[in-house]
Structures are given as structure tokens and as C-alpha cells.
Amino acid sequence: MQTVAEVLAGHRSIRRFKPDEIPQAVIDEVLREAIAGTSSSGNLNSYSLVLTRDPERKRRLYELHGEQDFILQAPLVLTFCADWNRTRAWLKLRGARDNFNNFLGYHVAAFDAMLLSQSVVLGFEARGYGICCMGTTLHAMGEIAELLGLPETCLPVTTIVVGVPDENPGKRDRLPLRAFVHDEVYRVADTPELEDIYREREVSGWQRYMSTPRLKALCEQGGITSLAQFYTSPYKYDPDAFGPESTRLLAVLQKSGFLPASLDTAVPATQEK
Structure with missing residues (x-):
């Protein structure tokens, strides 16, 4: 153990x-x-x-x-x-x-x-x-x-x-501790600190995704050139999908009794597909 x-x-x-x-x-x-x-x-x-x-x-x-x-x-x-x-x-x-x-x-x-x-x-x-x-x-x-x-x-x-594992993948990287820990009050990182916090992650994360031929081809096709762009692309966490999915999630909470039946969970016209 x-x-x-x-x-x-x-x-x-x-x-x-x-x-x-x-x-x-x-x-x-x-x-x-x-x-x-x-x-x-x-x-x-x-x-x-x-x-x-x-x-x-x-x-x-x-x-x-x-x-x-x-x-x-x-x-x-x-x-x-x-x-x-x-x-x-x-x-x-x-x-x-x-x-x-x-x-x-x-x-x-x-x-x-x-x-x-x-x-x-x-x-x-x-x-x-x-x-x-x-x-x-x-x-x-x-x-x-x-x-x-x-x-x-x-x-x-x-x-x-x-x-029982049938593989032994490498350990995923995390942002440095200073990205998460705040003494007494939250301190918003300025641009130079933000650049420093994400510097290694942007390299290692991008390399990991680009080592997958399918993802590399999708990124090249979509003109995606960075890890940040990939995370909000249609291939990962798509903002165009998150809006309607959030609305559907509210509807599920409503149906299960966690939200009042009177709550308007209709998808806004600008988000309809």
C-alpha cells in the first residue's frame, strides 16, 4: 500500500x-x-x-x-x-x-x-x-x-x-505553485508574470498535442498555432458549444428538481444552431 x-x-x-x-x-x-x-x-x-x-x-x-x-x-x-x-x-x-x-x-x-x-x-x-x-x-x-x-x-x-493499467504514460505537467497560491488576498497576475507562468506549459502542452497526428492535422487545417488557441478551438473546449450546452445543463437541473420550473432555459436566438 x-x-x-x-x-x-x-x-x-x-x-x-x-x-x-x-x-x-x-x-x-x-x-x-x-x-x-x-x-x-x-x-x-x-x-x-x-x-x-x-x-x-x-x-x-x-x-x-x-x-x-x-x-x-x-x-x-x-x-x-x-x-x-x-x-x-x-x-x-x-x-x-x-x-x-x-x-x-x-x-x-x-x-x-x-x-x-x-x-x-x-x-x-x-x-x-x-x-x-x-x-x-x-x-x-x-x-x-x-x-x-x-x-x-x-x-x-x-x-x-x-x-489494471496497460500503459505507463508520463506525468502531466502543472503550472508552477505561484500560479495557484495567494497570500491573504487574491493577486491578479500582470502580463509579464502571466507570460512566465505559462511559458513552459505552452511548449510542453503544444508538443504533446502536436505529437498526435490527428490533432496536428486538425490544427493545421484550422490555422491553430498555439496551445491557447487549441483550448478554445472546435476540437477542444469550443465557446460556440459551451453556451448552448450550459443552457441544456440548466434544463437538466430544472427537470431533476434542482431549479424552479419557472426558470427560462430557452437557448438565446444568438446561440441557436
């Missing part, structure tokens, strides 16, 4: 897995430790996890998560949900006032679920398993909720795949 420091130093996102199954005893141990050792707002534990191992269900998740092959390879997919359904049922059972079916409730539950997901990641990695966290959960939140049978005020917020 590795220490926390060793796990953090060795973290990699794994995207190729061996077919080896994870023993149920290991899964139970990791989840039990993570739930017991993760902070929770009010100790209300406003989260749930859905474990997916069935090949057909994994294939559907593969489709919803943008057809990433490692989802089919990994023996276990865990979907972490912001969940007030269980708590609200308990409140009703005891004659207490209903609550948490609001945006603040979603906010609290989503953060609780994200905290738990990191603890689960550490638990699996400490035992030698590889993981990959998938931000694609938010892009298919409604469809994933339907597939997993999630009830009202319960929505997926992140997903991880777990398995």
Missing part, C-alpha cells in the same frame, strides 16, 4: 487497461474507507455511486462519454452522483420540512460527490490500480441519469474508470 504522498506523486490518467477483474472485496474496502474518510457537508452524505460492470451498460456509457475506448477496456465504471433523493425521503418520513431541491442543494451535493470521487481515486491508486476521471459526464448528464435510473434531485457529476 502506497502512502498518500507516493500516490499523488505517481498519479497518471490511464487510458489503456488489462481485462483483469477487480475483486469485490477490494472495491468494498476502497469505497468503505473513502466514505468514512471524506468530509461531508453537515454529515448528510449527499452523494451516491453507481457501479457499472455489465458489458451492455458499459457500451451505452461508452457512447454517452464520446466513445472513449478505455471505457470498454476497464472492468469498472463508477458514476458519482449529487444525491438528495435519499435524504429528502428520510426528511419526509420523519415529518421534517423538505429542502435541498434547489440550486444551493445541488451545489452542496455536487461538491460532496467530487470530494468523495478524489478519495476513491486515491484508494484505488494506492492499491496499484489505474484510473481516469471523465469530464464528459457533464455533457451527457441527462442521458446518463436516465440510463442509470436516477430519481429526482439526483444527478451524475463525474465518472471514473478503474482497472
Whole structure:
């Protein structure tokens, strides 16, 4: 078993897995430790996890998560949900006032679920398993909720795949510590400092993307010449897509009971496709 420091130093996102199954005893141990050792707002534990191992269900998740092959390879997919359904049922059972079916409730539950997901990641990695966290959960939140049978005020917020690694990728670089840490108050970086903070990242990140022939060809075709341009291009985090997707996300929160039905979630005319 590795220490926390060793796990953090060795973290990699794994995207190729061996077919080896994870023993149920290991899964139970990791989840039990993570739930017991993760902070929770009010100790209300406003989260749930859905474990997916069935090949057909994994294939559907593969489709919803943008057809990433490692989802089919990994023996276990865990979907972490912001969940007030269980708590609200308990409140009703005891004659207490209903609550948490609001945006603040979603906010609290989503953060609780994200905290738990990191603890689960550490638990699996400490035992030698590889993981990959998938931000694609938010892009298919409604469809994933339907597939997993999630009830009202319960929505997926992140997903991880777990398995025995079949690759050993290099560790991704991060910005220097000074980019993140502020003493007492937030200090906005001036242009020279911003240039310095991103200097190494712009070189290493750009080289990594350009080492992938498909991405290199797309960038050349689209006239993209820098890492910053790539991040807001149609091939990564497209601003033209984020507006309508944000509106759809609001509609999913509304449908699940986290936002009032009267809220206008129509896509503005300037964003319609």
C-alpha cells in the first residue's frame, strides 16, 4: 500500500487497461474507507455511486462519454452522483420540512460527490490500480441519469474508470505553485508574470498535442498555432458549444428538481444552431 504522498506523486490518467477483474472485496474496502474518510457537508452524505460492470451498460456509457475506448477496456465504471433523493425521503418520513431541491442543494451535493470521487481515486491508486476521471459526464448528464435510473434531485457529476493499467504514460505537467497560491488576498497576475507562468506549459502542452497526428492535422487545417488557441478551438473546449450546452445543463437541473420550473432555459436566438 502506497502512502498518500507516493500516490499523488505517481498519479497518471490511464487510458489503456488489462481485462483483469477487480475483486469485490477490494472495491468494498476502497469505497468503505473513502466514505468514512471524506468530509461531508453537515454529515448528510449527499452523494451516491453507481457501479457499472455489465458489458451492455458499459457500451451505452461508452457512447454517452464520446466513445472513449478505455471505457470498454476497464472492468469498472463508477458514476458519482449529487444525491438528495435519499435524504429528502428520510426528511419526509420523519415529518421534517423538505429542502435541498434547489440550486444551493445541488451545489452542496455536487461538491460532496467530487470530494468523495478524489478519495476513491486515491484508494484505488494506492492499491496499484489505474484510473481516469471523465469530464464528459457533464455533457451527457441527462442521458446518463436516465440510463442509470436516477430519481429526482439526483444527478451524475463525474465518472471514473478503474482497472489494471496497460500503459505507463508520463506525468502531466502543472503550472508552477505561484500560479495557484495567494497570500491573504487574491493577486491578479500582470502580463509579464502571466507570460512566465505559462511559458513552459505552452511548449510542453503544444508538443504533446502536436505529437498526435490527428490533432496536428486538425490544427493545421484550422490555422491553430498555439496551445491557447487549441483550448478554445472546435476540437477542444469550443465557446460556440459551451453556451448552448450550459443552457441544456440548466434544463437538466430544472427537470431533476434542482431549479424552479419557472426558470427560462430557452437557448438565446444568438446561440441557436
